[in-house]
Amino acid sequence: MLSIVALMLALVGLWELYRWIWSSAGFTWPFAVDSTSMPHVWTVLKAFGQPAQVNQPALATILFHKALFTMKESVVGFGIGAVVGFALGVLLVHSRLLQRGFLPYLVASQTIPILAIAPMVVVWVNPKLPASLQGWGAVAVIASYLTFFPVLINTLRGLQSADARALELMRTYAAGRWSVLWKLRVPASLPYVFAALKLAATASVVGAIIGELPSGLQSGLGGAIINFNQYYSVEPQELWATNIVAALVGIIFFLVVVGAERIVVRRAPENTA
């Protein structure tokens, strides 16, 4: 904990030191430093306590609610992506034919930028959703589009990582496909799956924020980013504050997955992924 605080302070110090050297020496490479390109850390921190617009609550309060909204989208998107990725992995690992038939398309799906498919997903998914899921439900689906892929690839790899002798041992027990899957392959795959879930945790936050843009949602961090972008030249500290909150959401999510891994994955210390 102490080391985290020390690291934060060091980063703040570096930021301010860089600012001070560049502005006092008048360096213009790679960019000129002023209060627009690099606001003071304390300016950003102060922005949290003040309303962004007149007659509004403090920025921190607003961002807190927007962060909760985005978190809801990314948690659900993460969940959908993890389940779909894992299930596809289990399915494909049992059929070479399916793997060869489907995997190229699944890989291709990831080369399409998420911004290009997000509008279609909104149009396709939103009309089918009940009122309580309207809007943010489609964003969760967009987020899941970013999360299922690493989970799928690592699940495939992990399920194939079971020790050859362990498989032989299961053979001596005349174990069926399901027993081998649940008692050996899935537990053996968990370090790989969790490595992917860590990637997916942060990717789902990015997916949710990007997904909010074409959806025209104002309730989340994506909406806030678009909004504060327009005022950047005047009040850069508000976009910076939003970025800090977005990063915090990703970090919290990541840490939750790390915590879950500690509980679920029991391995020799040198074998944890």
Place this chain on the structure above:
Amino acid sequence: MSDKQPVVSVMNVTKTFAQGNVTALQDIELELKPGEFVSLIGPSGCGKSTLLRIIGDLVPPTSGSVTVNGKPAKQARIDRDYGIVFQDAVLFDWRTVAKNIALPLEMLGWDKEKRRARVAEMLELMELKGFGDHHPWQLSGGMQQRASIARAFAFEPALLLMDEPFGALDEMTRERLNLELLSIWQRLQSTVVFVTHSISEAVFLSTRVVVMSPRPGRIAGIVDIDLPDPRSVETREQPRFFELVTEVRELLRKRGEHLLPEEQELL
């Protein structure tokens, strides 16, 4: 003993590997009576591990047949008639020692209470009491192998296949585990096929030692071990023990004339 049905019958078994056209085993005939402890010994490439794996239906023979408990090897495997111990313990990292030992019992559909009782018994028997809740990586190599033996014996199979189980352990641990293995074998009255590189280990443990020679893998001779039971630390100091060790060594050497020099040095 001769009137009882053999636990293992290996009939005219030949195994060739398509890759490189190697004859791993040629015309192997072998019969194991109930309660026997039979070691397979020979230099690398004599097919002793392959023979063990054919008995366990982990690889098929090219020709010939194997019966276990009077059934084809495959049926015996499906009926879980044997337990197996590999050179490595092959414990599942994500299970505690107790849960590892319970694995075959789960596969056999034992209920939880019965499993717990048997696992406690096996932990006691293999001197692992107090380590049931540990994870495998927290144990020494010798203790891991003990857990692996406990797992193999847990469901009291009629036959135990052991593929160089103590090969990776140091000499002292090995001798202690030899004694422990003998006591559990006598207690559960099972039949054991034991693959080893060590002449003294084979003589010490076995009722019969099957000496094999390589290229192609054949049985060079079988030595009946008439050492008094139960064997103990003193057994290794008896003159008869040394006579039998010499007899096995002679058989290995006689059949090893066609070996490369470095392989002969191993004998």
